[in-house]
Amino acid sequence: MKIHEVPQDSQRLKRGDTTYINYAVDEHGNFVQVWSKGWEVQDTAMDNLEKMFHDLEQEALEKIKSDEASPLEYFMHHFQLDLPLFAAQMGVSRRRIKKHFRPDVFNKLDDKTLREYANFFQIDVDTIKNFKG
Amino acid sequence: MKNILVKPKLSEFKHRPSGHCETGGTASMISNHGMELSEAMVLGITSGITFFYFPLVKIWNNPLISYRMAPRSMIKGLQKRLGIRFDMREFKDQKEAMEDLDRLLEQGQAVGCTAGISALPYFTPEMRIYFNAHTVIILGKENDEYICSDPVFDHITRCPVKDLQRARFVKGANAPNGFRWYPVFIPDPAAIDWKPVIRKAVKSTVGMMLQPMFPFVGIKAIHVVINKIKKMQKNPDKKMVKNFLNHIILFQEEVGTGGGGFRFMYAAFLKEAYDMLKIPELEQASKKMLETGDIMRNFAVALAKVVRGKQDPSDLSEIIGLMREWAKSETEVYIILKKIRWK
Numbered sequence: 001m002k003i004h005e006v007p008q009d010s011q012r013l014k015r016g017d018t019t020y021i022n023y024a025v026d027e028h029g030n031f032v033q034v035w036s037k038g039w040e041v042q043d044t045a046m047d048n049l050e051k052m053f054h055d056l057e058q059e060a061l062e063k064i065k066s067d068e069a070s071p072l073e074y075f076m077h078h079f080q081l082d083l084p085l086f087a088a089q090m091g092v093s094r095r096r097i098k099k100h101f102r103p104d105v106f107n108k109l110d111d112k113t114l115r116e117y118a119n120f121f122q123i124d125v126d127t128i129k130n131f132k133g
Numbered sequence: 134m135k136n137i138l139v140k141p142k143l144s145e146f147k148h149r150p151s152g153h154c155e156t157g158g159t160a161s162m163i164s165n166h167g168m169e170l171s172e173a174m175v176l177g178i179t180s181g182i183t184f185f186y187f188p189l190v191k192i193w194n195n196p197l198i199s200y201r202m203a204p205r206s207m208i209k210g211l212q213k214r215l216g217i218r219f220d221m222r223e224f225k226d227q228k229e230a231m232e233d234l235d236r237l238l239e240q241g242q243a244v245g246c247t248a249g250i251s252a253l254p255y256f257t258p259e260m261r262i263y264f265n266a267h268t269v270i271i272l273g274k275e276n277d278e279y280i281c282s283d284p285v286f287d288h289i290t291r292c293p294v295k296d297l298q299r300a301r302f303v304k305g306a307n308a309p310n311g312f313r314w315y316p317v318f319i320p321d322p323a324a325i326d327w328k329p330v331i332r333k334a335v336k337s338t339v340g341m342m343l344q345p346m347f348p349f350v351g352i353k354a355i356h357v358v359i360n361k362i363k364k365m366q367k368n369p370d371k372k373m374v375k376n377f378l379n380h381i382i383l384f385q386e387e388v389g390t391g392g393g394g395f396r397f398m399y400a401a402f403l404k405e406a407y408d409m410l411k412i413p414e415l416e417q418a419s420k421k422m423l424e425t426g427d428i429m430r431n432f433a434v435a436l437a438k439v440v441r442g443k444q445d446p447s448d449l450s451e452i453i454g455l456m457r458e459w460a461k462s463e464t465e466v467y468i469i470l471k472k473i474r475w476k
Contacts, residue, residue: 025423031400031404044382052193
């Protein structure tokens with residue numbers, strides 16, 4: 001990669017201050033560190049990932065409305081997690097979380113368990129408890 | 134060997150933005166403590182480059198693809214190859230870990246910490262991926278906030294105490310368990326014999342990448358992925374195919390500098406090694422590695438085309454072609470390196 005080939009075409013403002021340092025060669029063949037503002041291809045990947053989770057979110061919302069799923073499933077996808085990752089990050093078994101996806105089980109959950117989830121997502125207990133979609 | 138470690142004042146700690154968190158963090162720490170070491174050199178010396186495809190571990194429903202060695206291998210590699218000694222420790226008790234950190238900061242010691250990105254508030258919410266082995270250097274404490282030198286930011290950042298504690302004890306794969314480290318012994322770079330150090334590092338990388346036994350590591354793994362993509366052309370579930378290809382881009386270019394980035398960095402290491410040892414093959418390999426990086430970038434562009442829907446996922450011949458080219462080019466690099474006569 002030459003210096004002028006270092007991508008500077010990211011359209012995403014959401015990246016914040018995260019910087020990308022790329023290694024490129026100058027005209028003498030020496031390696032230099034070059035700042036990059038991000039790359040279109042990276043944007044595509046992130047957008048697609050977001051879209052994937054957005055679809056899952058919508059699916060979960062539908063399910064909540066027809067009383068087939070608990071708000072937990074929505075929040076899981078909202079924070080870009082899938083079940084194995086969620087269980088690993090929470091440090092509990094997948095089976096337990098899957099059980100809590102059922103609305104009848106979720107409605108009976110005590111505050112302590114709900115607070116665990118709320119702490120993990122860093123939101124209020126009430127938000128997760130009274131979520132109606 | 135003589136210890137040349139000089140403790141820098143915390144206010145004079147030079148923040149060095151770098152391409153990748155772990156190599157950058159360790160390089161920055163060691164450079165600030167008296168031994169000038171570049172990020173690329175850390176990557177090379179610790180044999181940090183790899184290609185790893187492991188379908189048994191799934192992330193977002195897709196197999197794990199990695200272009201670097203496991204987290205912490207770089208800190209351990211520096212100990213092994215260069216004889217630098219780190220004081221490393223893990224904690225079970227969260228309170229104890231934070232008290233230990235405060236004590237070290239009071240003594241004027243910069244401390245490297247492993248933290249989960251998902252809990253670090255100075256990343257924007259969109260960037261907070263669930264990666265548990267990010268490296269941050271803590272430089273001090275001010276009004277319930279830690280001053281952090283994060284290698285992927287261009288400026289010094291701040292992190293509230295509560296959040297750092299959460300980040301240091303996230304659960305899941307690669308859980309940090311409050312891991313912290315700082316150098317206690319740094320040998321004199323003039324007294325180090327660099328030739329055997331670089332020989333061992335290069336040989337280890339070459340051996341791993343060209344190994345013929347395990348299908349999930351090295352060039353062999355690239356061919357496994359090629360075959361997988363080939364089969365995907367007949368897959369009627371186009372959304373799934375797109376998600377898999379998107380997953381490759383994510384891990385190649387977005388998460389942790391990515392593959393193309395690592396290839397360029399390794400090329401920089403080979404060039405630096407050539408400047409040091411004057412072995413012509415090293416420069417030749419560096420140039421070839423640079424080409425490999427460029428091919429990988431083209432590969433990512435081709436993948437993005439399919440993901441964006443500009444090309445039909447039932448015809449992936451362009452991607453397969455580029456991937457074969459990449460595998461061939463990278464193999465050549467390692468064959469050049471393998472044939473070097475170290476004396």
